[in-house]
Amino acid sequence: MRYAAADADDDARRSSDSARRALGGAPPGPAVVVLDVGSGTGLLAEHVAGLVGPTGKVLGIDPLPLRVQIAQQKAKANLSFQVGNAYALDGLPSGSFDVVYLNAVFHWLPEKTESLRQSHRLLKPGGRIGLTTGAKDHPNRLQAIKREVLSREPYARYPESRDGRLFAIAHKPASH
Template identity: 65%
Template sequence: MSALSLTFDTQRLAEKYEELSSDRQFKQGKWLIEELNLVPEERVLDVGCGTGLLAEHVADIVGPSGFVVGVDPLPLRIAIANRKAKSNLVFRVGNAYDLTEFGENSFDAVYLNAVFHWLAEKEEPLQHIRRVLKSGGRLGLTTGSKEHPNRLLQIRREILSKEPYNAFPESRSGYPHWVSVAELVWLLDRNGFSISKVEVLENVIHHANADAAIDFSQASSFGNFLGHLPDELRKSAIAEIKQALEALRTSDGIRLEGRRIVAVAVRK
């Protein structure tokens, strides 16, 4: 199992995430939110809210009589999210592995947008979410698909599996904890959810250049993309990754293909 670190985040990465995710994770998240059919007055929990763009959108949907809470373990991201706080929208440093600050049956809906693949162990968070959801409450999530790995992460893995990078265990294991559709269905069922929808959607991103692709990965992974490497090795890994990315250049920029899984389930 890879050692995901919550200590690599920086102010620059957090600000970059706010900027870059508005065209990516935020757009995918809006699609997920539509699938949750939220209505005014509902109470919603955003687990792994990042810089809070999607939670802000959800607060507008549930309106002044509704309520949205966003939790994320990264204080720098919560500081940016807090700029969006208002009477029906609050943010807290928090973690999917410990939602005990919320009472049983507190929420009509819980969602994790681009978060589930960061959770090394999935059942504990699902049990927490089940506890805080009302009976019949909805869970929505988008996550990377194990069956369709992102090309950039494949390139990263190929390069880091060689010397000298492979002296670091994190280089050998890769970092996101992706699931297959079958694993996700099994996990949801086993943890007390009945599935309303599971879809695998195409996820194609065009980056202006290799630097932009690497910037996006560093910000989205809160530094885990190459954060485990010492400075000099990180620089040489970036140079090798950039060279490999150039081979994917099209007239629209560097094309990276992947798939994401979108799931909606109901608490039994």
């Protein structure tokens, strides 16, 4: 299976749609400072860094060091990543961000108030918080399909790992 130019266009469109939703409908302009809470491997943060341009800045934080390590491969002058979480943003100065967003993160947080309090503290006057979320108790169609496919053989033999990966890579025995 090859990755075609149409796939790249679809990926870019999805990133743009996610950014627009997470940023409250209006993309940030030049010189805007953005915090991506729960940035994962940095795909959306990288897209947003392109929107804010060289005079803006995007910081992505994620609690999992492996995801941050992957994201750091996307780092550039206006895009950086660090390990952190939505409850403990004390190392970031108050009033330092124009936009703070949590894309597909908020519904996973067991306690919502502190993450919102932390995000609000970080905003400059007139800044905005963006949330895009699903309901972990009501999975979307893609999650339902994933669960259905992974319940079948041979995938059902591979439980989800504790380190966050969906399944481990196993060598397939040679067929005779």
